[in-house]
Amino acid sequence: MNITDHCRRTIAFTREIMRQPVTARGDLRFSDLAFFLRFARPIWRVGVLALAATALVSAAKTVLPLSIKFFIDNVLLGETSASDALIAGAGGILSSLDALIVALLVLGFFTGGMDLLRNYWTARFREGYAFNIQTTLVEHVLSFPLSYFKSQQTGYIMSRLSDDVQILQYTVSQYLPQIVANALYVTFTFAILCVLNLRLTLVVVAFIPLYLLVNAVFIRRIRAATHRERERQAYVSRDLQEVISGIDTVKSHAAEDREMHRVSGTLRNMIDARIKNTMLSAFSEYFRIGTMSLMLIAVFWFGGNEVLAGAMSVGDFVAFAVYIVTFAPTVNTFFAFPVVMQPALTSAARLRELFRIHGEAGAAPGTGGIVPATVQGRIEFSGVRFGYTASEPVLLDANFVARPGEVIAVIGRTGAGKTTLINLILRAFAPQEGTITLDNCDLASLDPRWLRRQISLVSQDLFLFHTTIEENIRYSRPDAAFEDVIEAARKARIHDDIVRFPEGYGTIVGERGTQLSVGQRQRVAIARAFLKDAPILILDEPTSALDMQTEDQIRRTLRDLVRDRTTILVSHRPSLLELADRVLMIEGGRVRECMGAEPARQVDPDRTPLSGQSTAP
Ligand SMILES: Nc1ncnc2c1ncn2[C@@H]1O[C@H](COP(=O)(O)OP(=O)(O)OP(=O)(O)O)[C@@H](O)[C@H]1O
Known part of the structure; x- marks a missing residue:
């Protein structure tokens, strides 16, 4: 790209960013601000101490430049008159150099000490908030329905x-x-400026509408741009997380x-x-600094003329000038807050x-939900219709x-809806x-x-935490004794x-259990179920990653596990169907009971009897 192209591009870019946004997303209502104040209540x-210290430090810093006026007018020129009685009184007391120096030292120590306290209290408030x-x-996000997490990407x-x-x-901590x-x-400072020279202060006030105009032009645009930037940042996290976890x-x-x-x-x-x-922020800053410079020039021009005309003392003008030189950037920063606060x-x-x-x-205490005293384990689906989208049930x-203690196997072709049925039971x-x-109690209530x-779930994709095997097995019953953990692991053949x-049991399994084989992870899931000892058991392809020999051993222990529990078993393995009292098949969105050799043929066309024995020679 040559220089002309760059210039053209810059003009197009400026036009684009200055275009009025269609919607300024990310608006906060007044009630929302009240909502965020709630977190400051404890x-x-x-917060009050931090505010009081801030007020005192600001007040102390504000009176410092007045010492210059006293130094020139009272100490050097020996004048005692002032337009304001309070300043005249203070000028009388501080008319000697010694008194002025002592006052400055006291003020300096006070301001420094107060500033330390202000820092401490502000940090406590900020971090507490x-x-x-x-x-x-x-806590709130953890209470979201599972469907939210299934529909959003982790990153x-x-x-x-x-x-x-x-x-x-x-x-907030930086700017509040x-x-x-x-x-x-x-x-x-404004109060002091009014006292020093009201006319000159009005010149300063005349520039405030210009600041407001700059903010009116830029704030909406910056808010929309910040929202867009934040959303795209979340997409970057999403993509990075996906690449790393799918490495x-x-x-x-x-x-x-x-x-x-x-x-x-x-x-x-x-x-x-x-x-x-x-660039939007830079543009707004450019116009604010322009406004500030014009204000300073106007003050010097009007003030200079006042002194020349004898309507203002030199001390007053110097004090006013010192104030205005520090005041103007503060005013500038003050009017920039609506802009710099946009990210927050x-x-x-x-x-x-x-x-x-x-x-x-019921996810948070006191938000409802029946808690029955006992569980029989009778699960009933009546006229259930469900689809992830309205158009595709x-x-x-x-x-x-599923009667209490019964083992119900659910079979069906891939994508028929077996896992969906389990997700509905888990709500x-x-x-x-x-x-x-x-x-007989609606799950929704x-x-x-x-x-x-009340449910133990052994699914194909078990999640393990980055901690010891013992802790991972214990996850289903944190208060279990170590002996119980071992017993559950023995039953699960792990x-x-x-x-x-x-x-041994202190082995760290690595993030998501990467140091264990898939079969070992599956057996950890089964051990968790043994330990949890819940009245309802859901087995979703519990042996899909196991070899025939280990599956055979597990099948025997699963027979122990399913005893006296209502069990929903989803499996493509004909051998596991032996555990079932009844077999249900999902086909075309409907659930019907299978008879005789039908289930085995459904899950494996080469097999016929329920025993899983192949008829092939
Ligand atoms: N979270 C989801 N959002 C949208 N559609 C989904 C979601 N989960 C599953 N589906 C769709 O719902 C249908 C049923 O999926 P489900 O996982 O219940 O099938 P399945 O019988 O368990 O299959 P498999 O035996 O292959 O595990 C499929 O068409 C699938 O694409």
Whole structure:
């Protein structure tokens, strides 16, 4: 690209960023601000102390430049008159150099000490606020229905949980004390300026509408740009998280370049949004500094004429000039706050969006949900219709009963809806029509946490935490004794594998259990189920990763596990169907009971009897 192209591009870029946004997303309502104030309630006392210290420091700093006036007018020129009685009185006391120096020393020590206290109290308030908001947010997000997590990518959720809180915390901690200090400083200085020379102060006031105009032009644009930037940042986190967690697949397909290309595309979009946002802020700063410079020039011109005409003392003019030179950048910063606070306001709006999502009923204490005293384990589907999208139902009219203690096998071709049926029992999703009941009580009315405590789930994709094998097995019953953990591992046929590891039960399994084989992970899941000892058991392909010999051993222990529990078993392995009292088949969205050799043929066309023995020679 040559220089002319660059110039053309710059003009097009400027036009683009100055275009009025169609919608300024990320607006906060007044009630939202009240909502965010809630998090300050437990720490309001330290907040008040921080505010009082800030006020005192601002007041002390404001009176410092007055010492120059006293030095010139009272000490050097020996004048005692002043337009204001208070200043005249202070000037009388500080008319000797010694008194002025002592007053300055006292003021300096006081301001320094108060500033230390202000720092401490502000830090306590700031960190306390961030802690309150983050813990409440994490608790709230954990209460979301499972369907939310199944529909959002982890990286995206993580970005919204951590980036937005960090930006809110950073901006608030950086700028909120400054806003308070500046507001106080501007007020105090303004009062002193009025006392020093009212006409000259009116010249300063005349420039305020210009500042407001600059903000009116830029704030909406910057807010929209910040929202766009933040959303694209979340997409970057989403893509990075996906590449890292899918690294096995990426490498096995030698797809590093392709993934790099995809991530760099998302990064480029984010950077593009960031540059636009930066330039909008730069433009607004340019106009604010322009306004400030005009204001200073006007003050010097009017003030200079006042002194020449004898309407203002030299001391007053010098003091006014010192004030205005420090005051003008403060006013500038003050009017820039609505702009620099945009990242925090956008983050606050995005956090508010998260807070507006309803957690599932009963997920937080006191939010409802029946907690029955006993569980029989009778599960009934009546006229259940469900689809992930309205146009494509997975289950059309599911009707069946699983009686207490019964083992119900669910079979069907891949994609028929077996896992969906399990997700409905776990209340990850709710049926669009019909009801699912446990002991004649609608699942929708039960406390979801209580419900899930009654269910042991052994699924194909078990999640292991980055901790010891012992802790991972114990996850289903944290208070279990070590002996019970070993007993559960023995039943799940994983004990011998565990003791062969140098660290035994203390072996760290690696992130997501990567140091264990898939078969070992599956047996850890079975051990968890043994330990949990829940009245309802859901087995979703519990042996899909095991060899025939281990599966044979596990089948015998599963027979123990399913005893006296209502069990829903999903498996493509004909041998496991031996455990079932009845076999249900999902076909075309409907659930029907299978007879005789039908199930075995359904899951494996080469086999006929339920025993799983092949008829082939
Ligand atoms: N979270 C989801 N969002 C949208 N569609 C989904 C979701 N989960 C599953 N589906 C779709 O619902 C249908 C049923 O899926 P489900 O996982 O229940 O089948 P399945 O019988 O368990 O299959 P398999 O035996 O292969 O595990 C499929 O068409 C699938 O694409």
